[in-house]
Amino acid sequence: MSVFFKRLGKVVPITFSHAFQGKSQSNSNNFPIPFGAIAAISGGMSYFYYFSEPNLVHLDPINKETGPKSALDPKKWQTFKLQDKATVSHNTHIYRFSFDPNLKLGLDVASCLITRAPLGEDADGKRKYVIRPYTPISDPDSKGYFDLMIKVYPEGKMSQYFAKLKPGDIVEVKGPVEKVRYTPSMKKHIGMIAGGSGITPMLQVIEAILKNPNDNTKVSLVYANVSPDDILLKKRLDMLAATHPNLKDMALKGLPTPSDDTLILVCGPPGMMQHISGDKAKDRSQGELTGLLKELGYTEEMVYKF
Numbered sequence: 135m136s137v138f139f140k141r142l143g144k145v146v147p148i149t150f151s152h153a154f155q156g157k158s159q160s161n162s163n164n165f166p167i168p169f170g171a172i173a174a175i176s177g178g179m180s181y182f183y184y185f186s187e188p189n190l191v192h193l194d195p196i197n198k199e200t201g202p203k204s205a206l207d208p209k210k211w212q213t214f215k216l217q218d219k220a221t222v223s224h225n226t227h228i229y230r231f232s233f234d235p236n237l238k239l240g241l242d243v244a245s246c247l248i249t250r251a252p253l254g255e256d257a258d259g260k261r262k263y264v265i266r267p268y269t270p271i272s273d274p275d276s277k278g279y280f281d282l283m284i285k286v287y288p289e290g291k292m293s294q295y296f297a298k299l300k301p302g303d304i305v306e307v308k309g310p311v312e313k314v315r316y317t318p319s320m321k322k323h324i325g326m327i328a329g330g331s332g333i334t335p336m337l338q339v340i341e342a343i344l345k346n347p348n349d350n351t352k353v354s355l356v357y358a359n360v361s362p363d364d365i366l367l368k369k370r371l372d373m374l375a376a377t378h379p380n381l382k383d384m385a386l387k388g389l390p391t392p393s394d395d396t397l398i399l400v401c402g403p404p405g406m407m408q409h410i411s412g413d414k415a416k417d418r419s420q421g422e423l424t425g426l427l428k429e430l431g432y433t434e435e436m437v438y439k440f
């Protein structure tokens with residue numbers, strides 16, 4: 135496993151021990167997206183990401199009661215009203231959308247939803263849309279709202295649309311789209327490799343594991359970012375680093391070794407995917423497993439690309 139981190143280290147100009155120093159770091163030449171910060175968390179961690187940033191939306195207590203009705207419809211675009219927006223980092227925000235408080239959103243872990251926004255008209259005067267998937271990070275069992283954490287790109291069609299939204303504005307949403315079905319204790323050890331906003335599907339799975347007291351699945355998360363300032367939920371990670379003296383070692387040993395009891399989830403920008411696992415196929419199926427994970431002996435059955 136140390137080979138993996140040696141190789142990863144080639145594209146990570148700063149080691150984990152530097153990741154929380156709060157300075158901007160130089161770019162790597164090896165990667166389309168430079169990775170300047172990497173964090174690893176292992177095993178039975180508790181998660182408080184909503185409480186880790188002072189300017190976040192205040193969450194209502196989660197209503198665990200489940201009901202038969204869902205707010206989402208996989209076949210129909212539905213409108214959801216933006217209730218509030220909170221800043222997580224210089225380019226990332228959490229958007230809370232509200233709906234009927236008697237309903238759950240209606241998705242199984244791990245799933246995303248699809249959003250669309252009007253984008254001018256085509257030659258025939260027909261409305262054009264930009265369509266993008268996003269992964270809710272709120273508890274799927276909460277009623278009446280869901281949260282999206284979205285990174286804004288300077289030229290990003292949809293993320294710029296989100297950046298301009300004000301409370302009361304509406305967004306069209308369809309779904310859910312199931313990615314990988316998580317069932318409690320389906321694997322002994324799950325490794326996660328995330329870059330930037332690729333942390334969102336990992337959060338969904340982590341939350342599902344941690345809220346179930348009977349689920350003892352071990353989770354190792356490797357989280358790469360452009361610079362320390364880009365680490366989403368940094369305060370929470372800082373706290374873990376401060377209270378877990380062996381966290382640095384875990385960064386070197388954390389990922390599960392290849393075995394039938396192992397699942398590695400990967401989500402991040404194209405450059406990272408290419409290097410770690412190979413990108414998904416053009417038809418968005420899983421595609422061939424290549425990259426570091428393949429070299430290290432993981433098989434396609436052990437890896438899932440979001």
Ligand SMILES: Cc1cc2nc3c(=O)[nH]c(=O)nc-3n(C[C@H](O)[C@H](O)[C@H](O)COP(=O)(O)OP(=O)(O)OC[C@H]3O[C@@H](n4cnc5c(N)ncnc54)[C@H](O)[C@@H]3O)c2cc1C
Pocket residue numbers: 167246264266267268269270282283284285286287288289290291292293294331334335402403404440
């Ligand atoms: C299953 C799934 C779930 C997703 N969940 C989330 C989520 O929860 N939160 C979230 O923020 N995003 C998520 N994404 C990514 C999201 O769907 C969009 O791709 C992203 O918001 C960019 O869309 P855009 O229209 O703003 O940019 P585009 O108009 O598509 O791209 C414009 C420019 O932005 C830059 N850019 C766009 N995407 C990236 C990238 N990934 N890395 C580096 N540069 C980029 C490039 O320079 C690009 O040329 C998810 C993607 C998938 C496939």
